[in-house]
Amino acid sequence: MAKATRSTNDAFARFKAYLREQKLKSTAQRDAIVEVFLDSAGHASVEELYGRVRKRHPGIGYATVYRTMKLLTECGVADERHFRNGEARYEMAEKSHHDHLICERCGKIVEFEERRIENLQEETARRLGFELRGHKMELYGICQDCARARRSSAAKN
């Protein structure tokens, strides 16, 4: 079950408000998808969301998940991103200023925030004549656990 934190409540409320504004309807399916998404701590793919929603709501179709995630993106609760293979993943939009550090071996995704980098991004854009609107940054590397695993397997050879 979703633990209702401050931010998930806000997000849920924002989604509901968006539906009202746009004269769209609340449905059990939409609620279920949004709950699962908010519960998923970000970086959920459509496939993962579909899988989890299906447990709670077996009849649901892929199309509804896609459509709902599009709504969530429109209302600013979710952000759509494309990682290495081009498949879409969604994350909470709230945490606006964070980026990703991804382990190339185990796929672990760590979020981080580094204001100094963002300042330099702003400065760089300005230098090139752009008005900065957003950014995307992913660092790829090997995490501690995997580095350790590699060392011990190397030791065997």
Added chain:
Amino acid sequence: MAKATRSTNDAFARFKAYLREQKLKSTAQRDAIVEVFLDSAGHASVEELYGRVRKRHPGIGYATVYRTMKLLTECGVADERHFRNGEARYEMAEKSHHDHLICERCGKIVEFEERRIENLQEETARRLGFELRGHKMELYGICQDCARARRSSAAKN
């Protein structure tokens, strides 16, 4: 026609060497695709490459373009990247240390390099226990031309 710069020559040679190593064959199609790619100043999509190669080599198929770009990626001449919509684009891998600034309005892509950002990325990864292997950074904004265009169209209203 391709102006044969130092780096395109190197890249072409590297590709040829890779073919030899792997006991693969040189063909007119592969040569044409690689030339067009090297000529394209990076960020070419498969569709664009296909279109340009077709002028020179009308019978060519999409599959050959995909297969050749995969080879170019394997041998380290090209890098495959996914921008906002998940479609693959290829760029020269040589220029290892540069990132992208993309206009959200006209799609213009500007490359830049900012060593100070890279240093901070390295530091950040280390702080989080990662051994940094690579990164991807895209800044999104509005370019000068588009900002100007927006201002003048706003003036009409």
Added chain:
DNA sequence: GTGGTTGCAAAGACTTTGCATTGTT
């Protein structure tokens, strides 16, 4: 001649859309 390569078409993965039915308001 051998074995990789090509172009085509078919198949795949991911996503969107059309439509009759169902559900909210």
Added chain:
DNA sequence: AACAATGCAAAGTCTTTGCAACCAC
């Protein structure tokens, strides 16, 4: 009752794969 939402299947993208004909070595 009106009209949006759903689920399904069909259609769309982008990419990969199977295969017979073909070509480089």
